[in-house]
Amino acid sequence: MSPLSTDELVVSRELPGDDGSVLLGSASRRRGDTLFRGVALGAGLVVLFVLALIAASTTKEAWPAFQQEGLSFVTSSTWIPSEGKYGALAFIYGTILSSLIAVVLAVPVSLGIALYANEAAPRRLRRPVVYVMDLLAAIPSVVYGLWGIIVLAPAIKPVYEAINGAVGGVPVLGWFFNGTSGRSFMTAGIILAIMITPIITSLSREVIATVPSAQREAAYGMGATRWEMIRAAVLPWSRGGITGAVMLGLGRAMGETIAVALVIGSQAQITTHLFEAGDSMAAVIVNQFGESSGNHRSALIGLGVVLFIVTILVNVSARSIVARFDRRSRGM
């Protein structure tokens, strides 16, 4: 007797005792499963392999610079290729500072858009809102950079000057809102904020859409207004996912190259003054790589390695934050 399919098994109600073969299943169907598992595993391994390859080859290329500078590659901020000095701290600082500004600016806006599109907008407006946000994500970063350098930087300079004039001398506020350069950490942060808003919005929106209606009803059922419902049901439920979205946005901001290179001002300095020019790792690489050679080139690749490591650290910490939220809300 040939092996039976499940349908036939149900219809004929054949007992396994009659002929054990009914429970043995079909070898060809099992082969499909094995094949699928193999392909999926292969795809997963390819990613790891490529990652390892990139890490290994860039580290190898960067090795001469690392060897020459030692720890001062990441602790010194003196970067003078003509004298053979490669201290990347100012660039690491610039990358982190401009990305943090971007996140601080983008998160409230993104959450606002996501909540509006999911909770508050009239039904016929929801699709257009989402559509426009997705369009924003499709604009190439060089376009953002050009817009930043041609339109934003000159237009925002008077604003910086005004703020600087108003609070530049005030303690605490003056530490940050100081300087008058159109191309600055702040301008880079603003451009980055615009660039990462779509990704944070779209991921948050998807997370928010998964909040069970039972949660919303629970809050409404107790006499919550819409905002109280969002605070009690929507935000706690999607906290982990929104954190993940923010971290992805942060990762994207740190890796962004050309737009930042155009507007950050290309000056290696560590300062709390947000309206002064700075530089970031990715921007330095793209600005200097073309005319570099020898140890300079190796130092630039070293910047890439550091950027890679910082990005991984951010991602790992993002995951652990998400996991902690999830564990807590599951009651463990």
Next chain:
Amino acid sequence: MPDDEQTRRSSLNPVTDEDIPNAEVSPMSSETLPATSITPTTAAAPVAARAAEIASDASAPNVVFDVRDLNVFYGAFKAVRDVNLSVHKHEITAFIGPSGCGKSTVLRCFDRMNDLIESARVEGQVLYHGVDLYDPRIDPVEVRKRIGMVFQKPNPFPKSIYDNIAFGPKISGSKENLDDVVEKALRQAALWDEVKDRLKKSAMGLSGGQQQRLCIARAIAVEPEVILMDEPCSALDPIATARIEDLMQELKSEYTILIVTHNMQQAARVSDRTAFFTTEVNPESDTRTGMLVEFDSTNTIFSAPSDERTENYVTGRFG
């Protein structure tokens, strides 16, 4: 006695439009609604011109809800038609009937939860102490503070046990000490002893039955007058179900409870009055509209129903 109530209810004249504004102000603005606050004055009101209103109030000192000619639509589809019933203070009123008969839909009219469904539309009146909950001036948020709801599946917020209970008092601006409110609500819901040492732990770690009692505690923390329960035990095992049923009996002295259940034995065990709903097929569209068949004391519904359809249902011949 309940039979009398029922017959008197059905002989009532419908209220005229003008007594809605009159009745609207006092009950909705007072913080809670003590049982005695309305009856004596209105019952003693003399004038014959307001006969309809006096009749309504005099016959119903304990009536919390009076539903008149209620129809609910989803878009063009009529989900439930012509529901007339009254809900009495400190009683448990059960809605039973086969799937799709509209019992949950009707329950959700008592706290305007149907508002959350965009296509839903309600005709007729749901009078809460004489105030039509569907009057355009009524704020559903205020309605839901006074009329709490417990849902089919336990739905605690993914927060701590404490924060789950404290949410309602916080948003309604309670002046009381939150710790006391939380303890009182948990004690009333017979959950305090089980959770008092883990108030800061997530509510998601509780068992299903505990979660549902937490949801009841959460609902009573805002001190509503009425608790609506939409199949509160359908996701629970028999032991957890028995605990919830015991709890309902205890809560009855302080709250008025409406429960939708698909479990006839549950209705028979816990309720004082029972409404039996069924569906009828609309011949032209092949859709089903729910309707109230019979509303009476639970004893009558289960032992001597006056409608044949009720008898068939409660004896298990149908549904």
